[in-house]
Amino acid sequence: MLQLDDVTFRYPRASRNALSGVSLDVGHGQFHAVLGPNGSGKTTLVRVALGAVAPLVGRADVDGRAAVSWSKQELARRIGVVPQREDNLFPQRVRETVLLGRYPHLSLWGRERSEDRDAVDRALAACDVAHLADRWVWTLSGGEYQRVRVARALAQAPQLLVLDEPSMSLDLRHAMELFELVRGLVAQQGLGVLMITHDLNLAARFADAVLLLENGRAIAAGAPVDVLTQETVAAVFSWPVAIQMIEGRPQMLPLRKPKESRP
């Protein structure tokens, strides 16, 4: 579905490349996580992949065609994006805000059809927020709101979900629930998922493949156990870690620095 081939990109008037020679391949039923320190190019990668900007070198395709050549509406029918931030100007109910996910499928003057309402119901159910359908969005907790946003992306009936730091301000339980939700969608509906996250451990637990970026370069890509080794993580994140395996997945434990070098 998403194919990035040796992509290099630099923002206008920037002094260095935001991405250098990065490749990525996300298909159906695959959960990819993009990891890396701040400023490593994760968000830029998603922008290039979705055609918001064009690569200087290399190709960024969606379903075999250049991402920039797709119209916004066509893309929205295939890919559901949950960006980091949204700023809802006017108060809305949950059902109304999820319905916005159907807009890419609506004709200019046509009304919402029963199939649209059904898609909304299915999305609400899949994200376990059906019981919140008539609540005002501002009354929801952070975790509930995040699941509603995923429901909206699901209402688009996409083949691919892209999430940008979805668990950032969620507590332990809600973060776990979100990752379980995403994992479940991949397993049950065969969705492809591309997720940017800072949460190394949850990515390692739930993702099928991991891409580790540093300064715009791909340091390593592949199964979490292969990519997230003690040496690699310590080098890329500039902090010593110990690795512990849980259910076959590496979990990183940051170590405290020796007494002498502490401030």
Added chain:
Amino acid sequence: MLRRLPVALLVLFACHTTARPPDGPPARRIVSLLPSFTEILFAIGAGDRVVGRTQWCDYPPAAVQVPSVGEALPPNIEAVAAKKPDLVVLYNAGPNVTAAKQLERIGIRTVLIDMNRLEDVAPAARTLGRLTGFEPQADSLAHAMDRILDEPRPTPTTTLAFVVWDNPPIVIGRGSYLDELATHAGASNVFHDVSAPSAQVSLETIVARDPAWIAVLSDSGTPPAFAKRREWRAVRAVREGHFLLLRGSLFGRPSPRSGEAIRQFRALLAR
């Protein structure tokens, strides 16, 4: 105590209508800051003492020879002072009160005079006569104005409305000098019930009150632009072209020529 209040207010009001003219020798270098005052000064024979006028002072022809000091409300203090006047005559209104104080501060004698209605001409003439030493001429002018005022008002033979602006429609009410002119000329202002000098009204009110004439101040002699507008043609007088085109210089202000204005007005109505 409460009964004394209206009297006290009246006295206060009277004191403020015209400042007491200062005593002193007759003025020899006068700047006149209102066309009406310029006309009065020339009419009482003090014309050659006028050393400055506003750009709007256009009568008599001799007045146009006098150099202009620009705008009147408020006046350009420096331009006025440059004429080295010993008297400046101002129209009694807000911005001019401040200007008068400024002139007094630099040692120039000023006087603020009302000039809103017909009955203001006589007192103004008397004041200016006293200040210039032309009392006899001023008194005879004042008497002439008083005679006009004393004449019985003719019974109105026709109706009119004065339109000063078309969008939005602004008409003259009974607080204005123009309404007085109309009354003396034998026409009844359909908006005499409006006490203000001017007011915005709905066009349909003008149509409903159906004045026989529409009077406008105009120097061009051609019907006003709004006569062609579709919505104005609902007014019968506009449809029939019954316009009274009144020259601003003669009809627009109270002056020694008001009697002549009334006569010409009557003649226009008789057509």
Added chain:
Amino acid sequence: MKWTLLIVLSVAALIASVMLGPAAVPLADLLHSDIVWDLRMPRALLAFLVGGSLGVAGAGLQALVRNPLADPFLLGLSGGAGLGAVLAIALHLPGPWALPLAAFAGALAALALVYRLGLIGGAALDPRILLLGGVAVGAFAAAITTAIVSLADAAELRNAFLWLWGGLSGASWDAVLLIAVYAPIPLLVLLAAARPLDLLALGEEPASYLGADVEAVKRRVYLAASLLTAAAVAVSGVIGFVGLVVPHIARLTWGHRHRALLPAAFLGGGALLAIADTLARMVVAPRELPVGVVTALIGVPVFAFLLRRWTIA
């Protein structure tokens, strides 16, 4: 049900505007009266069209600049129109259409200037820049206008300010025809942008991921709303509060979906201005209040009430 009420209200407002007025027209003569056909009917229709245009333009602009306190006149259009009108009078431009055309041209000039400001540095019509640019351009135009007024013949220009305060006294069938032919296009453009505007309320990035061509939508909405406002100013001066308050009142009942909100704002704005104009004609008869004063007197308490509800919520 609510649509029925709104339509009934709109029709009632129109009928009241035609039946009521400072000139007493007996019911029996209503259909034959010149006053009714030549003056009240075009005036009522114009009030409705202008009020409706301002309501829709206001709703669109509030979504565009992401600010519920936006009013169509926030973008410098009233300043530009005022300058155009004053220039037309000061230069004694001939013809009965000189003033409206000059006001329209002035509004367009302000529109172009603010648009250009909004594009500076690749800002791509950033809402904050639009708002600030609008305030700046409006203030600039107002300053020049004041300078002209202070230098020229005071009486005529004072009357120009009365025109600017907003009035439908210039209403004629010509003006109605003009607006009736001109307004549908920008109105349709705004209506077509209804769904993208819903998306825009989430933010520009989320909106584009949900299929909206954000740059194109912003351009179209800005131009359409501004053109509607410019035409409204040209025929009836600056009538404030309609574009600000009507969308909010409509949102209370119809919510935020623009497919319903925009038509509701049109009918609501039309009804409001027709009623305000009737009051302006009747309340101090035979004198007439500038309608912009009446809409402010109605609009401000309504707005304060809405603000309380908003902050409580």
